Amino acid sequence: MTTPDAPAPDLSAAPAGLLSRYLAGDPRALARALTLAEAGRPAARPLLRAARARGTRSVVVGVTGSPGSGKSTLTSALIATLRARGQRVAVLAVDPSSPYSGGAILGDRIRMLRHHADPGVFVRSLASRGALGGLSARTMSVLALLEGAGFDWVILETVGVGQSEVDVAAVCDHTLLVVTPAGGDGVQAFKAGIMEIADVIAVNKADLPGAERTVRELLAAQGLGHHDADTWFAPVRRTVASRDEGMEPLIAAIEQHRAHLGEHGLLARRAHRAEYEVRSLVQERLLSRAREVSADLYARVARGELDADAVADTLMNAEQAAGT
Amino acid sequence: MTTPDAPAPDLSAAPAGLLSRYLAGDPRALARALTLAEAGRPAARPLLRAARARGTRSVVVGVTGSPGSGKSTLTSALIATLRARGQRVAVLAVDPSSPYSGGAILGDRIRMLRHHADPGVFVRSLASRGALGGLSARTMSVLALLEGAGFDWVILETVGVGQSEVDVAAVCDHTLLVVTPAGGDGVQAFKAGIMEIADVIAVNKADLPGAERTVRELLAAQGLGHHDADTWFAPVRRTVASRDEGMEPLIAAIEQHRAHLGEHGLLARRAHRAEYEVRSLVQERLLSRAREVSADLYARVARGELDADAVADTLMNAEQAAGT
Numbered sequence: 319m320t321t322p323d324a325p326a327p328d329l330s331a332a333p334a335g336l337l338s339r340y341l342a343g344d345p346r347a348l349a350r351a352l353t354l355a356e357a358g359r360p361a362a363r364p365l366l367r368a369a370r371a372r373g374t375r376s377v378v379v380g381v382t383g384s385p386g387s388g389k390s391t392l393t394s395a396l397i398a399t400l401r402a403r404g405q406r407v408a409v410l411a412v413d414p415s416s417p418y419s420g421g422a423i424l425g426d427r428i429r430m431l432r433h434h435a436d437p438g439v440f441v442r443s444l445a446s447r448g449a450l451g452g453l454s455a456r457t458m459s460v461l462a463l464l465e466g467a468g469f470d471w472v473i474l475e476t477v478g479v480g481q482s483e484v485d486v487a488a489v490c491d492h493t494l495l496v497v498t499p500a501g502g503d504g505v506q507a508f509k510a511g512i513m514e515i516a517d518v519i520a521v522n523k524a525d526l527p528g529a530e531r532t533v534r535e536l537l538a539a540q541g542l543g544h545h546d547a548d549t550w551f552a553p554v555r556r557t558v559a560s561r562d563e564g565m566e567p568l569i570a571a572i573e574q575h576r577a578h579l580g581e582h583g584l585l586a587r588r589a590h591r592a593e594y595e596v597r598s599l600v601q602e603r604l605l606s607r608a609r610e611v612s613a614d615l616y617a618r619v620a621r622g623e624l625d626a627d628a629v630a631d632t633l634m635n636a637e638q639a640a641g642t
Numbered sequence: 643m644t645t646p647d648a649p650a651p652d653l654s655a656a657p658a659g660l661l662s663r664y665l666a667g668d669p670r671a672l673a674r675a676l677t678l679a680e681a682g683r684p685a686a687r688p689l690l691r692a693a694r695a696r697g698t699r700s701v702v703v704g705v706t707g708s709p710g711s712g713k714s715t716l717t718s719a720l721i722a723t724l725r726a727r728g729q730r731v732a733v734l735a736v737d738p739s740s741p742y743s744g745g746a747i748l749g750d751r752i753r754m755l756r757h758h759a760d761p762g763v764f765v766r767s768l769a770s771r772g773a774l775g776g777l778s779a780r781t782m783s784v785l786a787l788l789e790g791a792g793f794d795w796v797i798l799e800t801v802g803v804g805q806s807e808v809d810v811a812a813v814c815d816h817t818l819l820v821v822t823p824a825g826g827d828g829v830q831a832f833k834a835g836i837m838e839i840a841d842v843i844a845v846n847k848a849d850l851p852g853a854e855r856t857v858r859e860l861l862a863a864q865g866l867g868h869h870d871a872d873t874w875f876a877p878v879r880r881t882v883a884s885r886d887e888g889m890e891p892l893i894a895a896i897e898q899h900r901a902h903l904g905e906h907g908l909l910a911r912r913a914h915r916a917e918y919e920v921r922s923l924v925q926e927r928l929l930s931r932a933r934e935v936s937a938d939l940y941a942r943v944a945r946g947e948l949d950a951d952a953v954a955d956t957l958m959n960a961e962q963a964a965g966t
Contacts, residue, residue, distance in 0.1 A: 600957050626916060
């Protein structure tokens with residue numbers, strides 16, 4: 319596992335040769351490229367374009383599920399199985415709810431320690447929050463650089479809740495929903511609209527009582543939704559991640575979904591990630607523009623002196639904070 | 643209760659005399675003004691400015707809580723008590739998750755039927771969703787028009803879940819959180835971050851077992867959070883809304899919070915509503931601009947032919963869909 323900590327990096331420009339070293343698969347160059355992309359530096363742009371132009375086809379899996387379902391343990395077990403096949407794996411752990419749950423990321427890293435000495439595993443943590451409460455645009459850049467670095471699998475995991483969990487699913491090729499037998503989780507997940515975005519479902523901790531009932535409930539719930547001839551029914555697989563059990567059938571189910579998506583579907587997913595990135599960037603620019611508007615302007619709308627529409631137009635039309 | 647259904651309204655312009663009739667308190671003029679504002683018609687703008695310039699001080703209460711906690715029944719009981727005091731009440735029922743839960747709004751309306759013959763009660767339903775998944779900008783306009791119409795109380799209730807529930811709290815003077823004794827709801831609400839936004843808490847269905855424990859848990863949870871000398875601890879009140887019980891102490895708690903906010907705090911809340919409206923309008927404009935960008939543009943970003951930043955700049959700078 320390589321998680322190089324660059325010593326106080328100079329972000330003003332990409333060092334000479336960074337692009338070629340990144341393209342050659344140098345893990346230190348990758349780490350540097352990611353740091354530039356995270357900071358939104360223009361120096362990252364040629365790297366990003368090159369990464370995307372490569373058109374490499376990492377299997378990009380988003381892992382989602384309630385806290386305590388064992389997402390990190392399952393990710394670690396997936397890595398072990400994929401490495402045994404000789405495949406290279408990158409993990410992007412996102413914590414949009416930072417700084418409050420720094421402990422959670424630490425926990426994740428501890429679980430990943432078993433892959434510490436393995437150069438075929440690359441782990442990166444991000445603690446950034448997008449303008450919409452979901453993932454930041456920079457998360458998409460980092461994802462693209464990991465894809466471009468030629469990993470066979472890229473696993474995106476968030477320790478956040480709410481919008482970021484939903485967004486993880488929106489930006490991946492495959493969404494893996496992890497549920498546990500306890501407390502009828504399956505039915506709860508269905509209520510929350512999470513099941514609609516799941517491509518593959520792992521009933522983890524399947525050695526606990528209630529696992530069979532949960533599997534049955536999940537399958538029954540799928541039958542209730544709208545579906546036609548093309549509808550993908552998320553395969554439900556039992557796993558005991560803490561013992562690396564059930565990983566092969568789970569990986570097979572993800573590959574099955576990949577075949578279902580086909581070339582066209584995968585290209586559409588990549589375009590969708592780019593769209594998410596553009597929209598997030600626009601939101602971030604807007605938010606910083608809105609911050610520049612003096613609070614007095616909003617107070618004047620509240621007093622009936624200005625139209626909300628007029629202020630909105632001002633914000634849209636670059637003349638920053640006009641009207642103050 | 644007045645809920646006039648205008649027959650296929652002409653929205654092209656405000657009819658002559660609408661402003662004066664609205665300001666005079668004509669309920670039909672109010673209904674028409676709301677329809678114009680909902681549709682975002684320019685004809686609504688002078689009405690909105692006039693409403694806000696009035697500076698009337700409705701008590702704007704947002705009612706939030708899980709489905710099944712009895713929000714609508716409690717709203718109805720609140721109305722009955724306020725009407726007995728001779729106060730005029732407007733209710734804005736928002737359903738951002740429409741069209742799926744049309745039935746829920748119907749249910750709310752049925753519960754409101756007891757106020758049907760009362761001209762001092764005005765009920766309006768909105769089924770619109772903001773660009774951010776929360777409330778729409780138009781919801782704020784409607785709220786401002788209700789305030790300007792001089793109701794003593796304006797109660798905002800959403801049948802949605804998620805972001806819209808949180809936003810209801812963000813745009814009101816007072817947030818009333820409704821919880822029930824069942825299943826340790828208090829602790830769950832605390833986890834979800836809802837308790838932080840509650841100004842007053844009603845433990846409804848307080849005749850059920852576990853009510854005392856829920857009250858204790860809520861009070862204990864409050865002690866855990868960060869607080870200083872100015873911290874407002876949300877009063878916890880027991881209610882049985884289905885029998886109109888506990889309404890006077892609940893109303894007193896809301897008025898207590900109003901005194902705590904003071905003149906300065908209430909002005910800040912109104913400015914905050916205006917800010918929410920402006921930001922939502924900007925989001926809506928942006929979203930429609932983003933829709934005009936051809937999908938091909940995103941695909942080109944995905945292929946590394948364009949920078950996401952460059953496309954974001956294009957979107958920000960009005961030259962719509964340039965680069966296609």
